[in-house]
Amino acid sequence: MTRPGGNSAPVFECTVVTVSSRVIDDIIARLEEIGETLGEESMTILREAIDRGETVRPPDEKVVSQARRAVDKAIHLLSGLTSQ
Secondary structure (H helix, E strand, O other): OEOOOOOOOEOOOOOOOOOOHHHHHHHHHHHHHHHHHHHHHHHHHHHHHHHOOOOOOOHHHHHHHHHHHHHHHHHHHHHHHHOO
16 A cells, blocks of 8 residues: 555555553562562572572572562553553
8 A cells, every 4th residue: 555646655554452450450469479579589589698698689680670670661651541
C-alpha cells in the first residue's frame, strides 16, 4: 500500500487491541507477589553474607535486586493500562 499522491513510502495500519483490566489486575497481583519474594530473597542473601563476615555485596544479591526492579517496572507499566 502506498500513500496518496504517488509517494512510495509504505503506510502501516494499526489495530488497537484492548486487554481486560481484570486480566491485567491479576497479572499485577502476581507480579507484586513475585516482587515481594525477590525482596525477601535479597535480604536473606545479604543477611547470610553479613553472617559470614563478607564486606562486599554478593553478586547473587545484585542479580536478585535487578530482577526485582524489573518486576517493579513491569507493575508500573501495566498499571498504566488499567488507569486509562
